[in-house]
Amino acid sequence: MTHKLQALVRFLAGLVGAGGVALAAYASHGTSDPSLALPAAGILLAHAPALLALSLRSGRGQTVSAIIALLMAAGVALFSxxxxxxxxxxxxxxxxxxxxxxxxxxxxxxxxCGEALVSAFRRT
Structure with missing residues (x-):
């Protein structure tokens, strides 16, 4: 993963985390019906650390990590x-x-999961 792509994914992780906190606050204080805000906040808060971890990947597997991070970010954006x-x-x-x-x-x-299995059984 290039330095710029790592920075972009870290930025997205921060944005996703902030959005999760904001939606959780809205669910707690800004609405009488949190039925949509709570799941959206949960998805955002669960995936911000995952995106951050993917952005920190170095060495072998960076390209796969970049693809995973972008797919995850797109999924989180669509769902939430x-x-x-x-x-x-x-x-x-x-x-x-x-x-x-x-x-x-x-x-x-x-x-x-797939990348982890491939990595575990890869001959170096």
């Missing part, structure tokens, strides 16, 4: 963005945005 859009505008980003984001997030975690 769709819920946030429904909170503040009453409409979805687009039909199927949250499920598509969720599938991208799941795929990114499965890619981490």
């Amino acid at each position: 963005g769709d819920l946030a859009s429904r909170i503040w505008t009453g409409s979805r980003l687009f039909e199927g945005a949250a499920p598509l984001g969720g599938m991208a997030i799941i795929a990114s975690w499965l890619m981490i």
Whole structure:
């Protein structure tokens, strides 16, 4: 992963973490119905550290880590963005945005599993 891409992913990790805290605060203090804000906040807060960890990867596997990080960030943006859009505008980003984001997030975690297995059995 290039230095600029690492910096971008770290920036996204910070943005995702801040968004998670903001949505958690909104769910606690800004609405009487936190049913959409809480899952969005949870997804954001769970994935900010994962993005940060992926951005810190060095050596072998950096390219795979970059792909995983970008897929994860896109999934988080679609999932949480769709819920946030429904909170503040009453409409979805687009039909199927949250499920598509969720599938991208799941795929990114499965890619981490795959990369770990390949790494464990790689002959150096």
